[in-house]
Amino acid sequence: MRGTTALSALAVALALPLQAAAWYLPGSAPHSYKQGDQVPFSVNALQAKAFTSQIKGVLKYDYYDPRFQFCTPDGGPEAQSENLGSVLFGDRIYSSPVQGVMLKDEVCKQMCRITITPENAAFINDRIREEYAVNWMVDGLPVAESRREIKTHEEFLSLGFALGSLQDEHFQPYDPPALHNHYDIYIDYHKRGPDEYRVVGARIYPLSKDSLAGVAAGQPADCKAANPLQLSDATSTGVAYTYSIRWRESSTPWATRWDAYLKVFDPRIHWLALINSIVIVSFLCMMVAIVVARSISRDIHRYNAIDMNEDVQEDFGWKLVHGEVFRPPGRPMLLSIFIGSGSQLVAMAAVTLVFALLGFLSPSNRGSLATVMIVTWTLFGSIAGFVSSKVYASLGGEYWKQNIVLTAMLFPSLVFSLVLLLNFFLIFSGSSGAVPFGTLLALVALWFLINVPLTAVGAMLGIRSGGFTHPVKPNSIPRQIPYQHTWYLRPLPSALIAGILIFASAFLEILFILNSMFGTKIYYAFGFLALAFIITAVTSATVTILFTYFHLCSEDYRWHWRAFVTGGSGAIWFFVYGLFFWATRLELPGLANKVLFLGYLSILSLLFFTLFGAIGFLATYAALRRIYSAIRVD
Template sequence: MIHSLIFTILAVISTVNAFYIPGIAPTSYKEGDQISLLVNHITPSVFHEGKNKEDFVYSFDYYHPKLHFCQPKKLEKQPESLGAIIFGDRIYNSPFEITMLKNETCKSLCASTYPKEDAGFTNKFIENGFFYNWLIDGLPAARRLHDERTKSDFYGAGFELGFLDKEGKAHLDNHFDIQIEYHKREDDQLRIVGVTVEPHSWSRTEAECSAQEYQPVFISPTEDTNVVFTYDVSWIPSDTLWATRWDKYLHVYDPKIQWFALINFSLIVVCLSMVMAHILVRALKSDISRYNEVNLDDEFQDESGWKLVHGDVFRSPKNLLLLSILVGSGIQLFLMAFTTIGFALLGLLSPSNRGSLATVMFILYALFGSVGSFISGSIYKFFGGEKWKLNLILTPLLVPGGILATFAFLNFFLIAVKSSGAVPAGTLLAIVVIWFVISVPLSAVGSILALKKEQLSQPVRTNQIPRQIPTQPLYLKTIIVALVAGIFPFGSISVEMYFIYSSLWFNRVFYMFGFLFFCFILMAITTSLVTVLMTYYTLCAENYRWQWRSVFIAGGCAIYVFIHAIFLSKFSLAGFTTIVLYVGYSLLISVLAFILTGSIGFLASLFFIRKIYSAVKID
C-alpha cells in the first residue's frame, strides 16, 4: 500500500509541467542560436501613478482581441505548472526573432490597426498602469530602476504598456529596445543573465527608426489608428554568473523597516515571555503549593481559583465535531505554511520556477491531511465524541470544500470580465481529483490511527452535573479579549502583509522568505503565549468553557488581517468585479488565518491545562 501511495504521489507531481527548473538545467547557447521570447499576461501594477489611477486585481491575456498585439503565424501555448495556472500565468510564443549575439536595429514586428471602438479598452489599460510581461530564458524582461533610499540600481519585472503625458493623455508603447546581458563561460558556452527593455511610443507610417523626434502614439476613439511595432536587440557582455542572475531582480525596498519590525517584535515576544514567566510560573507555583498543602485543622482543603473548576474543565464543549475539524484543519494549514516557507528559505522554490510556490503549497496541504485528521480525531476522542465516522468524513472535506467553493464562486467573476486569471474548469476538476486521490485517503488513515491510538489521559475526572459559571467581568468578555490579544500576533506579520498583498495582486516577486519565516515563528509563539495567559485568567474567573474561547482569542489576529487588507492597503480599487475579488479573497485569507491561529491557541491552551491540573492533588 505504501509503495502504491508513493507511486501515486510521484505520478501526480510528474504531471505538473514546470516552466523552468532553476539550478538544475541552465540553458547554454552558441552564437547564432535562436532565442525564444515568450509573452505572458498583461498585469496591473502598484507602481503606476496618474490622475485617473485605479487598481485592478486581475490580468488579461497578452493576445486579447482588443489589444491587437502582433501575433506569430502559429500561436502555441506553453506548458505551465498548476500553481502558475491558478495565479493567472498564460504564456505563449511571440513573433520576435532573436538570434544569439546578433544585434538588430528597427526590426519590423508588424503593423496593426486599432478600430476606434477598441480605443477606450487599450487607453484604459495604459491609464491604469498595466504592464507587459515577457520572458527570455526564464528571466522576466525588466525595466531599470533606482532606489533613492538604498542608493542602488535594480531590475523591476515587467514594463509599462504605455505612458501618460502632462495632460493625462494615454500613449501606447510600440518600439522596444531589448537589451540582453550574457555571460561567456570558459568553455565558450553563452548564458543569458539579464533582460531589460526600454519602450518608446513613436507614431510612424513605416518601420523606420531615424534620429528625428516622433510624436507619441495615440489610439483615437474617433477613427481607426494604424500602429507600427518595431524592436531593437542589443547584446551586452556581463560578468554576472548564471547562478546569481536573479540577484538584480530581487530588491528589498526598505530593509531598515524590515529589520526594525523584526527586532521590535522579537523584543515584544521576549517581554511577553518574561511577563508570562512571572505571572504564570510564580502564580502557578504558589497556587499548586497551596492546593497541595495538607491542612490538619480542616477535614477538607479549601478550594478556590482555577482548581475550583477541576470537575468541569475537561467537559465536552458545544459543537465538538466542528471544533475538532477546525483545529485539525488549522494544524494542516500551519504545517503547510511552515514547510513551504522553509523550502523557499532554503532556495528550493526559486521565483524563476513560475508557480512552484503555489504548486508546492497545494501538494503539501494535501499530504498533511493525514496529520490534520489525526489531530482532529484525537481531540474528538479526547472530549468523548461518539460520531467518529462523521469526523473522519468531514475533516478532509469541510474546510477544503469551503475554500474550493469560494474559489469557484470568485472564478465566475473572472470569467465574466474575460480575465486570464480565470481558472479553466479542467484545472478545477484536476484539483478535485488530486484531492480525492491523495488527501482524502491520507486523512482517512490519520483518523483511523487517532481512533486506534490510546486516548490522551485526562488528569481529573469530570463531574456529571456542570457547575454554574459566575458573571464574568467586562474585561474578560471574549470579543474584548480577542481584539486586545489579536494585536500581538498581527503585529509580528503586519510589515510583511503589504509585500504579500503586492505580490498576490500586482505581480511583484516576493522573495523575502527569511523575514517571513521569522515573522511566522514570532506569530505562532505570540499567539500561544497570549492565549495561554488569557486562558489562565479565564479559569481563575471560574469559567471552564475555555475551548471555543481559546480559538476566538487566538483567532483575533484575523480581524486585523482583514482590516489591514481593506482599510490600510492604500489600493484604489476599480469597478465592481475588482472590489468583489479583492474583498472576497481578503475575507478568505482572513478566515484561513483565523483557523490557523485559532488551532495554535487551542492546542497551547490544552497543553497548558493538562499540565497544571496534573500537578495538583484532586480528592
C-alpha cells in the same frame, strides 16, 4: 510536465543538499547558445502594477486578448506548458513574435502593422490609465524595467513594463494616453567558453512613437519619430510595433542571474520589525513565565497544602473550576474539524518555508511555491485526520465516522467554494486569471484521490490511539458561571486585544506580501518570513494561554472555543488591515475588481484564522493538562 519536474527536483535536493546550495532550482539545467542561435522570447498575461502610487486593478488579461491587437507570431501563438501553481497564479505563457539571435543586434525591426479600432482603442487607453504592465520573458527570464524605489531611491528591476504612458518627460499629462509601441531591449549574456553563451539579464525601455506619421505605404516605420502615439476613441489608428535588441557582455554567472530581481529592499526595516516582534514575544513569554512560575506554582503549593491539612477550606481561583475545565464544549465536532484542518495548514506552512529557505522555490521556476503548497497540503491530510479524531475523542465525541468525513470535506469545501465563486467573476470579466476547467478537475482529483484517503488513514490512527488523558474528571452537574464584570474578559474584547498583539508580530511581512502580490517587486525574503512565522506562532500560543488563565481565574471554564478564537483572532485585524490597504493603496474600478479583492482577502484571513487558531488551542490544551495534573484533587 513542469510540476513533475519540480517534485523530482525537490527529491534530488533533499538527497544532495550540498550541491543544491549552488542553484536556485535544483535539477534545472542552463541553456547555452552559440553565436547565431535563436533565443526564444515568450509573453505572459498583463497585470496591473503600482507604477505611481496606487494599484488600480486585480484582473489579469491574456496577452493575446483580441482587444489589445498585439502582434502574433507566424502560424499563431503557441501555449507553453505550465505547472499547477503557475496556472493557479494566473500565468498564461505563449510564444512571442519577437525574434532574438545571439550576439546579433537588431535596430528598428518591425513586428507588424495593425489598425486599432476605436472600440479597442478605448479599451487599451483604460488599461493604460490603470497602469497595466506587459510581461515578456527571454530564456525564461523576465524582461524588466529599471526603476527606483520612491523612498530609498534604490534601483530595482520591475517585472514587466508599462503598456503606455500617462505623462511625458516633462510630467505633462497625455490626453489620451500614449501607447508604447517601440521597445529598446538590452540582453546581458555571460560567455562560458568558446562560442558558448548564456542569457543572464534582460532590460527593456518602452517608448511611444508615432512611427507611421508621414510614412508612405510600404515604407519602413520611423523609429526616430519624436511625437508619441496616442489612440483615438473616434477613428481607427495605424500602429507599427517595432523593437531594437542590443547584446551586452556581463560577468554575472547564470546561477546568480536572478539576484537582481530578488533584491530585498532596506533589510533594516525587516530587522527592526523582527526585533520589535521579538520584544513583544519576549514580553509575553515573560508574563506567561511569571504567571506559570510564580502565580500558578504558588497556587499549586497552597492548594496541595490545604489538602494536606485536616481543616477543610474552600477552593478558590482557577482550582475552583477544576471539575469543569475538561467538560466537553458545545459543538465538539466542528471544533475538532477546524483544529485538524489548522494542524494540516501548520505542517504545510512549515514544510513550504523549509523548502523556500533552502532556495528550492525561487521565482525562476514559476508556480513552484503554489505547487509545493498544494502538494504538501494534500499529503498532510493524514495530520488533519489524526489530530481531528484525537481531539474529538478527547472531547467525548462518539460519531467518529461523521468526524472522518467532515474533516476531509468541510474546510476544503469552504475554501474551494470561495475559489470557485471568484473564478466565475474572473470568467465573466474576461480575465486570463480564471482557472481552466481542467485545472479545477486536477485540484478535485488531488483532493478526493489523495487527501481524502490520507485523512481517513490518519483518523483511524487517531481513533486507535484514543483521546488525550485528562488529569481531572468533570463534575456530573455543571457549575454556574458568574457574570463577567471585567470588560476585557468578555469574548469580543479579549479576542480583539489578543488579535492585535498577534497581528503586530507579522504586520510588516504581511505588508510586503500584499505589495508583492499587487506591486512591481518580487517577494523573496523567506528568511524574514520564516522568523516572522515562528514569532507569530509563539505569540499566538502565549497570548492564548495567558487569556485562558485570566478566564479560569474569573471562574469561566468555557475555554475551548475561546482558545481557538483567541489564537486565530489576528485574522480579524488582518482583514481590517486589508480594507485599510484597499483604501490607501488600491483603486479598484468596477464590481469585479472589488469582489475579487474582498474574496482573496477573505480566503487569506480564513487560512490565517484556522492556522493560528489551531496553534493557540493546542498550546492551551497542553498547558492546562500540565497545570491541573500538578494539583491534588479529592
